[in-house]
Amino acid sequence: MHVLGGNTILSGTIIATGGSASSSYGVRSESGTISVTSGRVTATGGTADNTSSGVFSNSRVNVSGGTVTASSGAAGNFSQAMNRAPIYAANCGIIASTNTDGSSAAASYDVSSITSYKYLKIGNLYPLTVNLNGGSGTTANGVHMAGDNVSINAGAKSGYTFSGWTSTGGGTFASAANTSTIYTMPAGAAAITANWTLVYTLTVNLNGGSGATINGIYKAGDVVSIDAGAKSGYTFSGWTSTGGTFASAANTSTTFTMPAGAAVITASWAANSSGNSSGNSSSGSSSSGTLTVPVSSDADKINVSASVSGNTATIKVTDTQLKEIISRTEAGTVKIDMSGLKVDTVAIPAAVISAAGGASGSTSLAVALPTGTVTLDKTALASIAGKGDIKFSVETVANKNLTDSQRKVLGTQADSAVVVDVNVFVNGTQTSTFRDGKITVSVPYMSKSGENIDSITVWFIKDDGTIESKNGVYNAATGYVEFTTVHLSRYLIVNFPFADVAENSWYYGSVAYAYNNGLFVGTSDTTFSPDSAMTRQMIWMTLARMDSKTPADMEAARDWAMKNGISDGTNPANSITRQQMAIILYRFAQYKGYDTTQGGMVIRKFTDYDSISEYALPALSWAVNAGLMQGNSNNLMHAGSATRAQVATILQRFCQSVAR
Structure with a gap:
């Protein structure tokens, strides 16, 4: 495209490629300005003996919108994307490279060396907002041109599985299902979001079954195939769980639907012979089963018998087994594992506790129930050894x-x-x-x-x-x-x-x-800012809440405080001092009809007593007498600003000792 004179305004889609000649240009203007206002202009110089240029102007090149891509071909003397430094609007940007394909493009260029560039691309820049939603990826917000391919990576998020990318404002993902992918920028502002789904741990206890089902991580609603296998000398008696549902809990091979939370599933077995039964109990029905006492490691086990009556399991240990426990327990943990039984209490004979507590080495005792595990260290274990039979219980009430x-x-x-x-x-x-x-x-x-x-x-x-x-x-x-x-x-x-x-x-x-108790909210969803100062208007809002009011905003809280004589409503954004805090609380207590007796002269013990303003003395005397303010060392520090943590402490004392 060759214009001899006058200004040239380009818009729409223009693809101009120079042919092979002495000099070859994609777009050339002899004397006027080349202006690009919108659309997409691609100007490519061809192979030339002398000069090859994508855009050549003897005046100026202005870009106020759209995208301009200029590149040059091989030439005997000059190969340049543009012969003039382009002037572009504030909402436009440039990438530049000495490569003809732009594969090593930089985010800027050197005006003084404009003729050394063989590739230039100018276009509208649009903001891209990236929300990783807690993912560990490093992709950050940025500005890009329409059509730019942006590499994005959501990383990982503990306790979650990636569920895909979504966008607002347009644009496309090469693969929205992958944490690491390419996003193609639209012609406008856009936001992309990494989405995550909570996953939960499934703990599988086969209780000696030969099945291959293992622990795993799943989403709520996932259907998991499980198989308890078989156990020599036992008959499968069913699956139990702390949550979720089984397709058929009576079958060794079935499916389990994951709940919205961690779950433990347990395969239960009944011994084929009744030799382990300890007899009936007057407190309820009794059944027998075998539990495992792992000593020092899970691979080192002693099988002992247990009887179940109601919610309590009682174990029986022979002299031979007891000697074996003592000999093996030198520096490990005796674990009474009842997690496969439907009980919340276990009774352990005194002999077992004494044997474990009397073993040399660093020995601890762990009692595992379906409802939880309690582990006593060596000192705790020694404190109960030799004092009789022991019962452990863990119960969610x-x-x-x-x-x-x-x-x-x-x-x-x-x-x-x-x-x-x-x-x-x-x-x-x-x-x-x-x-x-x-x-x-x-x-x-x-x-x-x-x-x-x-x-x-x-x-x-x-x-x-x-x-x-x-x-x-x-x-x-x-x-x-x-x-x-x-x-x-x-x-x-x-x-x-x-x-x-x-x-x-x-x-x-x-x-x-x-x-x-709804007195405070955080400064964000995850921060409280305990050392930050509390403002006067924050106190008005807090006391209004304590009065069972729900002010729509700070101005409404201010009106409430003024109406009820609690504050004059001045300086709402100022940090509140401890002295002002005492005065406002004192007036609030009077308003509510609480006891505001000032008591004795305990306040005189503070070395900064003489600096207390006369008008504040009754309120501070009451606050000290009521235990709301205790000072630091010998100082009441009444003139200092009250932090959010200090105010929380004072308000708790007020609620528990004054507003009863």
Whole structure:
């Protein structure tokens, strides 16, 4: 395309290729400006003795829209994509290369060396937003031209399986089902999203069966083929599970439909002879079965008999077996494995406990039930050895069994928490402590659809109403929640979302209380920002919630505070000081009719007492007397800003000691 004079405006689809000549051009203008406003222009210079150029202008090249691809052919003297540095709009960009195919294109070019480039591409740049949804891939947001092929990689996400790419704004994927693929950019802004589906661990316990079914990872609703095989001397008595359904639980070979959570399936067997039966029990029907006591390793087992009465299994051990346990237990774990029986309690003879506890080396005792596993370390085991028969129980109880005080602390989590009672009875007496020995508890847990498994933890509620975290973690490989403690009691498996609130921090329980009772929300879905300052308007909103009000916004909360004499409504965005916090809480207590007795002069013990403003003295005296503010060392620090963690602590004390 050769224009002798005047401006040349190009749009639409134009493909111009110069032929073989002394000089060959795709598009050439002798004197006017070449302007591209839209569409796609492809200009290619042919083979030439002298000069080959894709776009040649003796004036200027302007690009305000569309895409221009310019490349040159072989030439005796000059081979150049463009002879002039192009001028392009702010929403356009350029890639450049000395290669004629552009395969090594860079994101910019050197204006002073414009004639050295054999390939130039100019076009509209569009933003691409990439949402990996927690995937470990490194693909980031960027800007691209229409038609660009962008390499994308979603990576992996723990506890999930990749379910495909989706896009908004157009564009196409080479293979949307693959984590690593190519995305072709549309002519406009676009967003691509990596989608994930929760997967859960299926633990398979064949209990000695010869089947080949093994543990696996599956999505909710997956249908898994299972086979228990056979077991010499036993008859298959059925499959049991902690969740999910069997097509036929009575058949050794069947299918299992995965639930929306981790599950354990167990093959049960009945001995062909009744030689292992220990007789009938007055407390219920009795049946016999064989359990395994692995000593030191799963490959080293001693088979002993067990009788089942109601929900309790009782084991019987011969003198020969007991001697074998002692001889093998030097530095390992004696494991009483009842996970294949439908029981939540196991009774163990005193002789077994004494033998295990008296063995040399570092010995621990693990008791596995379908409802969970309790492991006593050497110190804990030694504390109960020789004191009589032992009963272990792990039971998941209904939430309705929570006490009123426990429900108040848990707030909105009272109905969703999983409540687990873990008990040990020594010679008929319940025992909760074990001479500073440690007890590790693991309980099967079915995570909820969409639940962040990294936020699962375990709480113990003390008698004074405070929350003690047990640093529980969810083991995705086993589908169990695991925690270690020094005493046994009632524990609660909950989901606490704030990753920046350490479980050993002084304010952990108070933040949990405030969150559970709807006093606070996080600064994001996973952060609380405990060290950030609290603003005055945040306090108005929080107190309005405590008054059972639901302000639509901060302005409505401000109106509520002013109307009820709690605040004058000034400086809403300012950080609140501890002194201001005391005053506002004092007025709120008066508004609610709570006791605001100032008490004695305890406040005088603080070295910064003299700097307290006179108007704030009644409120601060009340706050100190009521135990809401305790200061730090000898200072009340009333003038300092109150952090979100400090406010959560003060509000918990207020709710539990003032607003009763």
